[in-house]
Amino acid sequence: MEKSKRIVVLGSGESGVGAAILAQKKGFEIFVSDFGAISDKYKKELEERGIAYEENKHTEELILNAAEIIKSPGIPDKAPIIKKLVEKNIPILSEIEFAGRYTQAKTICITGSNGKTTTTMLTYHILKTAGLNVGLAGNVGFSFAKQVAEENFDYYVLELSSFMLDNMYQFKADIAVLLNITPDHLDRYNYEMKNYVASKFRIIQNQTTDSHFIYCDDDTETKKALNSYAIKAEQHPFSITHTVNNGAFLEDNNITININNRETLTMTIKELALQGSHNVYNSMASGIAAKILELRNETVRESMGDFKNVAHRLEFVAKISGISFINDSKATNVNSTWYALESMGTDVVLILGGVDKGNDYSMLKSLVKEKVSSIVCLGLDNKAIHDAFEDDVEIIVNTKSAKDAVEVAYHLAKKGSTVLLSPACASFDLFKNYEDRGDQFKAAVREL
Structure with missing residues (x-):
């Protein structure tokens, strides 16, 4: 004591x-x-x-x-x-810093502006399937501190937000994963991107030569910042645009994970449970972590093929009259919505809107032109959405409840279309949180 x-x-x-x-x-x-x-x-x-x-x-x-x-x-x-x-x-x-004092368990710590929940859950799923004694904590699962108090796990997979990292000082990630860095929460960082980048890079503080750092070699902000840090950990890049050493890459629709002195893993992206290029990144990051831990290729391949995604993140809800309904309520920023649209086929009825954190919708314009037939706004103030997309889609409709949004989207969609709730905004104008928004969306779909 x-x-x-x-x-x-x-x-x-x-x-x-x-x-x-x-x-x-x-x-x-x-x-x-x-x-x-x-x-x-x-x-x-x-x-x-x-x-x-x-x-x-x-x-x-x-x-x-x-x-x-x-x-x-x-x-x-x-x-x-x-x-x-x-x-x-x-x-x-932070709670993570405090709990870290009292455990000798190995930690796999995952951060990034987008994809961290999916990657954390997938990594946990792979480790659990492999039979490791593993806990799940951070932004997902149960409290890390409570598990340290009451459980005896050998490994923890931790999803870490920038807010958590800001109050971590001595904590060391054995395996650190940095998925990407795109503008988000800048109001907490004096609207300075460099402050937000520095916050994300706290994931590697205290790492030593026996630690591992997994990062996206295609991410502009990550690459720009790499030379600013004396990185002691063994580095493992991943890319979908070029081959890399001691990491993972995509070539001819095949993922190769080649970690030094370990058996190479290859699998086609068609085998992945999670589709879309953003999920190829997420799967690569999880796969590298698994191979660092020397898990068998068969286990990793099987786990990445049968994984079920978390609620409110590209969650399939139902197919009604040939129309698919997908709940991506967790997409509270423009980048998340970009990733969601990127993974869709054409003819999407997109439900957007909520509390706008100063969103720049320009990055969505080409995908909206290519894939979206109409937009249903779900929020109290939708002017920015109208201004951004009035030249790109024929129909933009305002609604103020999940029920109305679903009914309008259903009537606008054709057989074979997808109704996608991916708001790009926070939910606090009409809902308690993004979970409440997603739950109300799912309930409204089931009432059709």
């Missing part, structure tokens, strides 16, 4: 409550503070364990006396309580 010192957890979601549980187990005096309401599920868990908490406020005298703060990744640095903690030089860390 650690000597008793006071730790305050800010935020009471999955990561916050998990951190509180681990801190309590390690003998710390622990207090949880949430500026909003705490859900009944987490309140019950805190009460059953006798962990002190408050909700709908931050009481400064109960927070500013902490030895360390474990902060929810959703709380911005400009929040008043964070500014006061910084003034008092009280260390602020």
Whole structure:
């Protein structure tokens, strides 16, 4: 047990409550503070364990006396309580950083602007299929800290957002994966792309010569930044445009994964459960991680062929009257929607819209011209979408509920078409979150 010192957890979601549980187990005096309401599920868990908490406020005298703060990744640095903690030089860390102190398990850590959830889930699926004792945590799965407190995994696959990485200091990823870097969340980085890039590259901090760094050799921002860092880890690039050494590449629709001193894996992209060039990238990254761990080719090939994607990410919902409905509600930025459209055939009815984070829709224009027959807006303010695409599609319709959007899209679609919910925007104008938006979309489809 650690000597008793006071730790305050800010935020009471999955990561916050998990951190509180681990801190309590390690003998710390622990207090949880949430500026909003705490859900009944987490309140019950805190009460059953006798962990002190408050909700709908931050009481400064109960927070500013902490030895360390474990902060929810959703709380911005400009929040008043964070500014006061910084003034008092009280260390602020993430749940991942805290939990990492108490496990010797190998970590496979995945970040990127797009594709990280899919890649994390696929990597976990491959390791699980191979029979490894593996946990899933970070942005997906259960709290890393709670699993460290209560489980005994040999490996963890962790999805890490830039917000998590910002408050990680000593944590070391044994295998770090950087999928891509495209503009997102720039409001949290003073609208400076270089700050966001630096945040993503924190995934390699503390790596040593026995670590591994997997990255996309086709990604402009990643390539531009590589020379700015003294990378000690063994590097494993992947590309769909050219051959690479000690990584993965695509040639004649075949993926080759060739890691030094390990058996080469080859498979055709037709064998992949996940289609589209973005998913070739995701599969390459997962495959490299699997081969670093010396998993058998048959296991990797089988796992990449039978994987089922996560909810709200290009999730097939139903086929009605010959029209396919796909839920990609997790696409909250333009890049994610680009990837979704890129994987579609032609004649798409695209449902777009929500809270626009200053989106630049220009990168979608060529794909919209090629594949989209009409756009259904789902949001309170759709002017930017109309302005961006009025010359590219004949029909743009405004709706303000998932039910209306689905009904309008159904009438606009023809047999053989796809209705794709891929909003390119946050969901907070009409929905609780992207899950709520996706769930309402699926419910509306099933009512047709």
